[in-house]
Amino acid sequence: MKFLDLCKVYIRSGAGGGGCISFRREKYIEYGGPDGGDGGSGGSVWAEAVDGLNTLIDFRYQQHFFAKNGQPGMGKQRTGKDGEDIVLRVPVGTEILDEDQETVIADMTEVGQRVQLARGGNGGWGNLHFKSATNQAPRRSNPGQDGVERTLWLRLKLIADVGLLGLPNAGKSTFLAATSNARPKIADYPFTTLHPNLGVVGVDNTEFVVADIPGLIEGASEGRGLGDLFLGHVERCSVLLHLVDGTSETVADDYRTIIHELEAYGGDLAEKPRVTVLNKIDALDEEERAEAQKELEKASGGPVMLMSGVAREGVTEVLRALRGQIDEDRLRHRPVQENEPWQP
Numbered sequence: 598m599k600f601l602d603l604c605k606v607y608i609r610s611g612a613g614g615g616g617c618i619s620f621r622r623e624k625y626i627e628y629g630g631p632d633g634g635d636g637g638s639g640g641s642v643w644a645e646a647v648d649g650l651n652t653l654i655d656f657r658y659q660q661h662f663f664a665k666n667g668q669p670g671m672g673k674q675r676t677g678k679d680g681e682d683i684v685l686r687v688p689v690g691t692e693i694l695d696e697d698q699e700t701v702i703a704d705m706t707e708v709g710q711r712v713q714l715a716r717g718g719n720g721g722w723g724n725l726h727f728k729s730a731t732n733q734a735p736r737r738s739n740p741g742q743d744g745v746e747r748t749l750w751l752r753l754k755l756i757a758d759v760g761l762l763g764l765p766n767a768g769k770s771t772f773l774a775a776t777s778n779a780r781p782k783i784a785d786y787p788f789t790t791l792h793p794n795l796g797v798v799g800v801d802n803t804e805f806v807v808a809d810i811p812g813l814i815e816g817a818s819e820g821r822g823l824g825d826l827f828l829g830h831v832e833r834c835s836v837l838l839h840l841v842d843g844t845s846e847t848v849a850d851d852y853r854t855i856i857h858e859l860e861a862y863g864g865d866l867a868e869k870p871r872v873t874v875l876n877k878i879d880a881l882d883e884e885e886r887a888e889a890q891k892e893l894e895k896a897s898g899g900p901v902m903l904m905s906g907v908a909r910e911g912v913t914e915v916l917r918a919l920r921g922q923i924d925e926d927r928l929r930h931r932p933v934q935e936n937e938p939w940q941p
């Protein structure tokens with residue numbers, strides 16, 4: 598799965614078709630009046646934010662978007678055909694920038710949002726339009742208006758759906774590398790992850806974005822360690838994935854350390870839906886698994902899933918659980934639709 602967050606596109610709207618000069622010619626009718634039709638309009642170029650996309654990869658394969666010109670007008674008062682519009686389908690969170698890469702033309706933040714990037718040229722008037730009391734046989738028509746050509750940049754700012762939490766060495770980078778396109782550094786020492794890594798994760802033909810947050814340590818919310826810097830990113834996630842290292846002697850304490858940090862940070866972080874996972878179960882036998890799971894369930898007061906990022910055991914189940922939470926969150930935050938019955 599590839600992932601791209603900046604790309605250049607060339608767009609051009611269609612020119613309008615020219616107006617037509619023509620006169621009615623029929624048997625037994627002398628001096629038939631003007632009957633030249635107008636040109637059709639050129640196609641416009643639009644951008645539309647759509648659901649279910651989270652990369653700009655398609656724009657690597659196609660960068661040119663030229664709408665068709667309008668057709669010229671014709672005799673017998675026939676108007677030329679309009680050029681068809683072109684729509685660039687972009688993921689939600691895409692910014693459209695001018696050629697300078699600085700001026701933001703549009704920020705596509707909502708599904709269905711549509712912005713016109715280049716307007717198609719108007720069609721020219723045919724000579725029928727120029728008929729007047731003093732000029733019954735005008736030999737005049739207008740050319741169509743030119744199309745507009747632009748170079749634009751698309752920049753995708755992904756907002757992570759899932760924030761990965763856990764003490765240093767809990768296996769966050771390993772999980773992200775195993776499930777997504779992200780290639781984080783993995784090492785057997787704390788704080789391998791210095792910047793949040795974003796990865797697009799796929800499960801059951803849907804995708805979502807996971808952000809790896811550098812290991813939280815005690816006191817991170819007061820600015821110690823690196824964690825605090827990145828808690829801000831977690832704030833916008835709809836669900837948190839909390840990984841606990843199953844090989845630790847102190848799983849319950851490890852769990853609480855993170856929860857305390859979340860509470861200390863404030864906002865609604867601690868109230869966010871969470872999926873709690875006991876990781877590295879490949880290194881535990883049956884009995885140790887059960888014991889650690891029980892301990893963690895007691896500490897968290899909720900269900901605990903078992904997983905091994907390395908052996909890929911239980912990974913799909915965890916991804917499905919996350920997907921479920923993301924969907925629930927979307928339903929909760931969805932704007933009320935028109936005509937939707939009110940529900941208390």
Ligand SMILES: Nc1nc2c(ncn2[C@@H]2O[C@H](COP(=O)(O)OP(=O)(O)OP(=O)(O)O)[C@@H](O)[C@H]2O)c(=O)[nH]1
Binds near residue numbers: 782878879907
């Ligand atoms: N046995 C076992 N080891 C694992 C598993 N997942 C990760 N590890 C090991 O645990 C160590 C730390 O893994 P990372 O993925 O770097 O942990 P992290 O939570 O991202 O660590 P930081 O980036 O430092 O916060 C590495 O040596 C991994 O090989 C697992 O499922 N089973």
